[in-house]
Amino acid sequence: MKILITFLLFFVLKLSLVDGAALKKKVSSLESLEFMKKYGYLNSDSESASLLSEKGLDKTLKLVQKYGNIPETGFLDNATIKLMSAPRCGLPDIVRDANRQKRFVLASKGWDKRHLTYSVSNWSPRLGEGTVIRNIQKALDIWGQYGHLKFTRVGGPDADIIVKFPFDGEGSVLAHAFFPNSGIGGDIHFDDDEKWADLTNGEGNANQDGTDFFSVALHELGHSLGLQHSPVASSVMFSYYKGFDKSTSNSLDNDDILGMYELYTTKSPVLNICDGKFDSVAFLRGGFFIFKGNHIWRLKRMGYVEQGYPVTLRDMFRTLPKYIEKIDAAYERPDGMMVLFTDKTYLYKNDRFWRYNESTRALDKGYPQSMERWRGVPSHLDAVTSWNGGDLLFQGQIVLEGRH
Secondary structure, three states: OHHHHHHHHHHHHHHHHHOHHHHHOOOOHHHHHHHHHHOOOOOOOHHHHHOOOHHHHHHHHHHHHHHOOOOOOOOOOHHHHHHHOOOEEOOOOOOOOOEEOOOOEEOOOOOOOOEEEEEEOOOOOOOOHHHHHHHHHHHHHHHHOOOOOEEEEOOOOOOOEEEEEEEOOOOOEEEEEOOOOOOOOOOEEEEOOOOEEOOOOOOOOOOOOOEEHHHHHHHHHHHHOOEOOEOOOOOOOEOEOOOOOOOOOOOOOHHHHHHHHHHHOOOOOOOOHHHOOOOEEEEEOOEEEEEEOOEEEEEEEOOEEOOOOOEEHHHHOOOOOOOOOOOOEEEEOOOOOEEEEOOEEEEEEOOEEEEEEOOOOEEOOOOOEEHHHOOOOOOOOOEEEEEOOEEEEEEOOEEEEEEO
């Protein structure tokens, strides 16, 4: 007990060195310690917590601040105290045996089947049964498209995922879920006393009062499928409730998508676009596309990936030859046709053209082909070259320019 008191005195001193006014906050140093133990930043053993050095406490507080997307000062400052009382998920941020990837965190190996069942045991009177079921199904469908998962609602206690409203009282913990396993694995418990609202589907009041049920359900179902909390603020698996944002409420972040592919997808690994090094980018059909390896991302605005992406090259271009594994460049012609470039060189003569593979140093099979395949491009070209961001096609005294 003496050791713990010493630690708390040091903790209070560290707080007061930053801002004396912070001591007047509702969250005390003891409550802050309990917060860090509850959410995995400290072991539950009080003695192990008390033996933290000043350097160790700095590191721990910075980790709390990282997961809350606030400045990583290493002090228990006002922003950190405010964070500790903010509405959030009840699961720990740090799971000791979790599998951390570059960004997303996997808390389990996921389910070992692709067809899962769910049931809704009870519901909040503020929402009603139909609203709860509709939002749960909608959230499951969003997650499922990235793991080839199918979800069916059933009755009774034998469902894989059981939704309940059993606990708590209004406060900072909105809900919690259990990672996939037998028994209660996958189940979700929502705070029945929370002021739930169906804001995502436009059924909240004009002032958007209340907590958006769909946003919280989408987060908790990520846990039910095996994902842990993410420190990426734009991720659905971010620990804290961010409020209702209509522009992002129905989609996953790239961080979430990468986690689902890692857990459930057997096709070729999905690359992380946040690492840069794109093969090409293009504005096609009114959207901004990123090509990297065998995958394509579509952005609805910078930093936000459209729902359903990434997809493979052949998901988008079904007739693409199997040997094409990446796109070097792409553009859309004025007539709406998309032109893709790979590591191939085209040779023209009279009304035919050949395709040369730069990698194998040989002509591709199936060539030559007719120039009629290139709509709008005349046959019997004399020369073709690239210049100043476009293509120049020469035929007799005619020079045609194609812009990329």
